[in-house]
Amino acid sequence: MIELKDVTKKYGDTIAVNRISFNVATGENLVLLGTSGCGKTTTLKMINRLIEPDSGNITISGKDVIQQNAENLRRGIGYVMQNIGLFPHYTIEENIAVVPKLLNWDKKKTANRIHELIEKLHLRENILHFYPNELSGGQQQRVGLARALVADPSILLMDEPFGALDNVTRTSIQQEFKDLEELTRKTIVMVTHDVPEAFELADRICLMDKGKVMQIGTPKELLFKPANDFAEKFLDGQRLALEFKVIRVKDVWANLSDHKSNDSKGLNADISIWEAMEKLRSGTVAELNFRNNKGEVKVANFDDLTKAFNQYKNFSKYE
Numbered sequence: 001m002i003e004l005k006d007v008t009k010k011y012g013d014t015i016a017v018n019r020i021s022f023n024v025a026t027g028e029n030l031v032l033l034g035t036s037g038c039g040k041t042t043t044l045k046m047i048n049r050l051i052e053p054d055s056g057n058i059t060i061s062g063k064d065v066i067q068q069n070a071e072n073l074r075r076g077i078g079y080v081m082q083n084i085g086l087f088p089h090y091t092i093e094e095n096i097a098v099v100p101k102l103l104n105w106d107k108k109k110t111a112n113r114i115h116e117l118i119e120k121l122h123l124r125e126n127i128l129h130f131y132p133n134e135l136s137g138g139q140q141q142r143v144g145l146a147r148a149l150v151a152d153p154s155i156l157l158m159d160e161p162f163g164a165l166d167n168v169t170r171t172s173i174q175q176e177f178k179d180l181e182e183l184t185r186k187t188i189v190m191v192t193h194d195v196p197e198a199f200e201l202a203d204r205i206c207l208m209d210k211g212k213v214m215q216i217g218t219p220k221e222l223l224f225k226p227a228n229d230f231a232e233k234f235l236d237g238q239r240l241a242l243e244f245k246v247i248r249v250k251d252v253w254a255n256l257s258d259h260k261s262n263d264s265k266g267l268n269a270d271i272s273i274w275e276a277m278e279k280l281r282s283g284t285v286a287e288l289n290f291r292n293n294k295g296e297v298k299v300a301n302f303d304d305l306t307k308a309f310n311q312y313k314n315f316s317k318y319e
């Protein structure tokens with residue numbers, strides 16, 4: 001749906017983005033990941049024409065963005081700015097209503113949609129009359145998301161959407177973000193420099209360095225099939241933790257022993273090895289039942305999971 005072809009942007013002698021090409025499929029969440037200054041924000045802002053490329057093409061549903069009126073284009077694309085960027089002298093309600101106002105929605109339609117979003121994003125009604133500085137960072141971040149979602153755009157661009165938060169709040173908002181039904185059908189391009197966040201949220205990751213794409217792939221591909229030394233070294237130090245989060249019980253299913261349970265109930269095998277181990281660590285039982293999408297149930301303890309995980313990993317490396 002979104003296609004970038006050979007896109008370049010220079011600032012004087014600095015080549016911020018250097019002949020970048022990638023596609024984002026409808027409904028996909030593509031995360032632009034890389035160190036500070038590698039060109040992520042510039043790439044994102046070229047999609048909604050906040051920045052114009054020097055050369056190359058960007059199309060959305062086959063239409064060149066340059067051929068479209070910039071204002072109209074932006075109204076159809078939700079945008080979550082770096083550092084949230086709420087208007088300080090607008091109430092929260094006014095902040096969320098910016099796009100509906102531009103679209104000439106009537107008061108009732110705007111109010112209904114705002115109330116719906118407030119509820120979905122776990123905010124309280126009374127904050128609607130507050131000003132941004134009266135809200136916590138996490139609340140402001142949710143308001144920023146509500147503002148971007150209000151007109152239900154099919155595309156959402158997000159620049160470090162959880163960047164201003166402490167780690168605990170960040171993790172809980174990431175989880176809410178993953179669970180938000182409204183986001184599952186959107187095409188999302190998100191910028192982050194936080195590696196675990198990228199692996200947690202992305203369908204595919206576009207790893208960038210010095211204005212170039214170093215690798216595009218699923219989290220699993222980046223972990224097990226690095227395209228070059230940069231991609232390999234970038235994940236060093238975090239590799240094991242990422243593998244635990246990316247690999248799911250269903251992935252290692254064949255490596256779990258055939259010790260089936262008589263109990264037909266079980267945890268969904270779609271959970272990550274990390275989550276499964278956390279449940280075993282914090283729970284009172286030494287083993288758990290897991291159920292795959294064919295309805296098969298297997299029993300595994302901590303050692304079974306570790307063994308199956310290691311076997312799967314070795315296999316994935318040489319596959």
Ligand SMILES: Nc1ncnc2c1ncn2[C@@H]1O[C@H](COP(=O)(O)OP(=O)(O)OP(=O)(O)O)[C@@H](O)[C@H]1O
Nearest residue numbers: 011014016034035036037038039040041042043193
């Ligand atoms: N308006 C500008 N004028 C001059 N140089 C710029 C401008 N905006 C960005 N740059 C430069 O372009 C390069 C890419 O910047 P960009 O903001 O796209 O990177 P980034 O990966 O998003 O970084 P960060 O994670 O720190 O936001 C950097 O070298 C930056 O200094």
